[in-house]
Amino acid sequence: MAKHETPLLDQLESGPWPSFVSDLKQEAEKRAKNEKGVEFQIPVDVVDDLLGVLELSFKHKRTHWKHGGIVGVFGYGGGVIGRYCDQPEMFPGVAHFHTMRINHPSGKFYTAEYLRQLCDLWDFRGSGITNMHGSTGDIIFIGTTTPQLEEIFYELSHNMNQDLGGSGSNLRSPSDCIGTARCEYACYDTNALCYTLTQDYQDELHRPAFPYKFKFKFDGCPNCCVASIARSDLAFVGTWRDEIRIDAEAVNAYVGGEFPPNGGAHAGRDWGPFDIQKEVTDLCPTKCMKYEKGKLYINDRECTRCMHCINVMPRALRIGNDRGCSILAGAKAPILDGAQMGSLIVPFIKVEDPYDEIKDNVIEPIWDWWMEEGKNRERLGELMKRQGFQRMIEVLGVDAVPQMVQEPRSNPYIFWKEDEVEGGWERDIDEFRKHHKR
Amino acid sequence: MAFISSGYDPSEPMKDRMSDIGPRKYDEFYPPIIAKNKGKWLYHEILEPGVLVHVSETGDEVFTVRVGGCRLMSTTHIREICEISEKYCDGYLRFTTRNNIEFMVDSKDKADALKKDLESRKFDAGSYKFPVGGTGAGVTNIIHTQGWIHCHTPATDASGPVKATMDDLFKDFQDMRLPAQLRVSLACCLNMCGAVHCSDIAILGYHRKPPLLDHEYLDKMCEIPLAIAACPTAAIKPAKVDFKGTEVKSVAVKNERCMFCGNCYTMCPSMPLADTEGDGIVLMAGGKVSNRISAPKFSKVVVAFIKNETPRWPTMTKVINQMVEAYAKDANKYERLGDWAERIGWERFFDKCELDFTHHLIDDFRDPAYFTWRQTTNFKF
Numbered sequence: 052m053a054k055h056e057t058p059l060l061d062q063l064e065s066g067p068w069p070s071f072v073s074d075l076k077q078e079a080e081k082r083a084k085n086e087k088g089v090e091f092q093i094p095v096d097v098v099d100d101l102l103g104v105l106e107l108s109f110k111h112k113r114t115h116w117k118h119g120g121i122v123g124v125f126g127y128g129g130g131v132i133g134r135y136c137d138q139p140e141m142f143p144g145v146a147h148f149h150t151m152r153i154n155h156p157s158g159k160f161y162t163a164e165y166l167r168q169l170c171d172l173w174d175f176r177g178s179g180i181t182n183m184h185g186s187t188g189d190i191i192f193i194g195t196t197t198p199q200l201e202e203i204f205y206e207l208s209h210n211m212n213q214d215l216g217g218s219g220s221n222l223r224s225p226s227d228c229i230g231t232a233r234c235e236y237a238c239y240d241t242n243a244l245c246y247t248l249t250q251d252y253q254d255e256l257h258r259p260a261f262p263y264k265f266k267f268k269f270d271g272c273p274n275c276c277v278a279s280i281a282r283s284d285l286a287f288v289g290t291w292r293d294e295i296r297i298d299a300e301a302v303n304a305y306v307g308g309e310f311p312p313n314g315g316a317h318a319g320r321d322w323g324p325f326d327i328q329k330e331v332t333d334l335c336p337t338k339c340m341k342y343e344k345g346k347l348y349i350n351d352r353e354c355t356r357c358m359h360c361i362n363v364m365p366r367a368l369r370i371g372n373d374r375g376c377s378i379l380a381g382a383k384a385p386i387l388d389g390a391q392m393g394s395l396i397v398p399f400i401k402v403e404d405p406y407d408e409i410k411d412n413v414i415e416p417i418w419d420w421w422m423e424e425g426k427n428r429e430r431l432g433e434l435m436k437r438q439g440f441q442r443m444i445e446v447l448g449v450d451a452v453p454q455m456v457q458e459p460r461s462n463p464y465i466f467w468k469e470d471e472v473e474g475g476w477e478r479d480i481d482e483f484r485k486h487h488k489r
Numbered sequence: 490m491a492f493i494s495s496g497y498d499p500s501e502p503m504k505d506r507m508s509d510i511g512p513r514k515y516d517e518f519y520p521p522i523i524a525k526n527k528g529k530w531l532y533h534e535i536l537e538p539g540v541l542v543h544v545s546e547t548g549d550e551v552f553t554v555r556v557g558g559c560r561l562m563s564t565t566h567i568r569e570i571c572e573i574s575e576k577y578c579d580g581y582l583r584f585t586t587r588n589n590i591e592f593m594v595d596s597k598d599k600a601d602a603l604k605k606d607l608e609s610r611k612f613d614a615g616s617y618k619f620p621v622g623g624t625g626a627g628v629t630n631i632i633h634t635q636g637w638i639h640c641h642t643p644a645t646d647a648s649g650p651v652k653a654t655m656d657d658l659f660k661d662f663q664d665m666r667l668p669a670q671l672r673v674s675l676a677c678c679l680n681m682c683g684a685v686h687c688s689d690i691a692i693l694g695y696h697r698k699p700p701l702l703d704h705e706y707l708d709k710m711c712e713i714p715l716a717i718a719a720c721p722t723a724a725i726k727p728a729k730v731d732f733k734g735t736e737v738k739s740v741a742v743k744n745e746r747c748m749f750c751g752n753c754y755t756m757c758p759s760m761p762l763a764d765t766e767g768d769g770i771v772l773m774a775g776g777k778v779s780n781r782i783s784a785p786k787f788s789k790v791v792v793a794f795i796k797n798e799t800p801r802w803p804t805m806t807k808v809i810n811q812m813v814e815a816y817a818k819d820a821n822k823y824e825r826l827g828d829w830a831e832r833i834g835w836e837r838f839f840d841k842c843e844l845d846f847t848h849h850l851i852d853d854f855r856d857p858a859y860f861t862w863r864q865t866t867n868f869k870f
Binding site: 059060062063064065066067068069070071072073074075077078081090091092093094095098101105108109110111112113114115116117118119125126127134148150154155156157158159160161162163164165166167169170173174175179180181182183184185186187188193194198201202203204205206208209211212213214216224226228229231232233234235240242243245246249250253254257273274275276277278280281282288311313314315316317318319320322330334336356357358359362363365366369384385386387388389390392427428 | 490491492493494495496497499502503505506507508509510511512513514515516517518519520523526527528530531532533534535536537538541543551553557558559560561562563564565566567568570571572574575580581582583584585586588590593612613614615616617618619620624625626627632633634635636637638639640641642643646648649652653655656659662664665666667670676679680681682683684685686687718719721750752758763764765768776778779780781782783785786787797799800801822823854855857
């Protein structure tokens, strides 16, 4: 018998898509039965109360969670988000219901053994409810009490070799696409770069020293499956600077209908026979390719590596061999001054362990600048807008290249610097007046 | 329930302290076939919705069965995922960035058996536990935020509208009939933890009433200068207010300047915005993050407001359906929703999707607004 009636939530149990309500109910039931004899460290009926408070929100159409207080683990300024219910008498099980962020592994590969360890810990010391995963990438433990925070951290670190993730004005847990682990498009090992930078910047991840949050995301190719270009202060997008590798025979196999275009992604509808001109060469944004007399030609110098042709004919076309990544800076969601997309700051850089060039020439100078001059709660992209792209170039110590812009400026209001102008700005008015009377 | 210590000693927090160890290393969790073929993959193919094969230059093939997951997930459910991975995949699995779960096996026969098993598992009330799909030119899983289950600033729920939307789009999760992939995302407030602003269809929670002012507590609970500084439109100023005969320090809000972003509430709990009638959903469309063919782009607001119709948001799902069907019918192969809208013109988009255009949809927020007005005589009647 459920502790709280949930007539509104019950309506979310029908339909084909997995019902989170059904899942919450099975969890509530499991805790009530407690067949494994777990010595629950937070109330046994916590999930019942979670369903209860959610039902109340469905009735009121308002949340019943309050701001977090300052809770955390000793020595860290992130990884735990305080959360309290605003109806603690009605729902005592979730009166104190803090979130913990657990830094996920690169590529989000797991073993059952490891996930079970997490489940055992979370059943014992928390609500048994998670997010797999939070928006930034962490494993999210939803709901525990303050005294359990240190205990959970102790068990994670001592028994599972596992640390918390980032929150607050920290480096947030970096995240990546699957990369070379299982993708032929990946231009660098995203899993390795993500892991290495996460390890190298543990201090920045755990101890808030930044003006605001900072995100790294790693996409292996310009398809951008982890949305780095839209979602991260520094986006590392795999690319190449030589030629697309062509298997001419395989191209003709596509033309002949032997291979399904786009890896079979369009199989749900009859789009007619594959037409390489209509579907590939005419859609090429730079028109740098043509198919003539049974042969595909690509003028690689004019290619912008958008991935379309490779996506359509993955068995015939492959990314180049001289690979690395482009780095874009400053993406963020709309709060406050509107959304920003990442802007290209490094057209190409090799991605090679131990990544010193990326760290020393890109990440750290940018952090120094942002920490020195960023205002409280100002994202990197906002600082870039406030101080200008030229400032970013100075910070990186690189020359401007046309790749950095969509188009040159259409106003001539150039902020010339004194040392750029012959003779400087110190002038003598009397000398001027000798030739120009008042 | 007696308190059981992990070994942590609160009187000596630094004793045996382990910190800054980071996440587990990825390669501990690679299935052997992935470890062996990393960096050697030649190509992939979607064999049927939700089933992929990746072929390596070593000749190895890995078959992946992708299933939709709720991002909100119990340990009971995770344990079931573990059990499946042990039965079929030697205990390995992975999650995708869009809350899907991937099980990998080394033969098509194993993939078929796995798929059959996954599809047979249902919750008691009837929904699938592990629906297979989410590949190719269809609708993949929705990425989303917390909503009313755990967040203090939402203007709508997350898991509820997601469930309602995915029920409605379910056939397209398991099919690949669309012109290109269609990505739906949800963020329950403007903070956009889910960064939905570059999705084919974005569902966004939004407030429409300025903050309430809890004068009695405001100065006690908040740093007033921080609340003032938090406002992007400078609508908040300090004020001395008479509270039951006593003058208290508080703030005043110029309501007509408020853009309902909730940033003040983030800094000051005494300025809540949540409201039954005020809160609801904005629908945005036409964004993308891929660089394929055209540059990544932001989603545009196409419906200014839809009420929070709990528990299943029928108006919202109806409008989403209209957009998906119009796109499916009219767009060219490989054309993303935003590219289609740009090709036919946004005026046509509103026709074809049978959506009303209202003044709310014309940008009036700072400089970028101007660039969205039409500065040509080229338009369609």
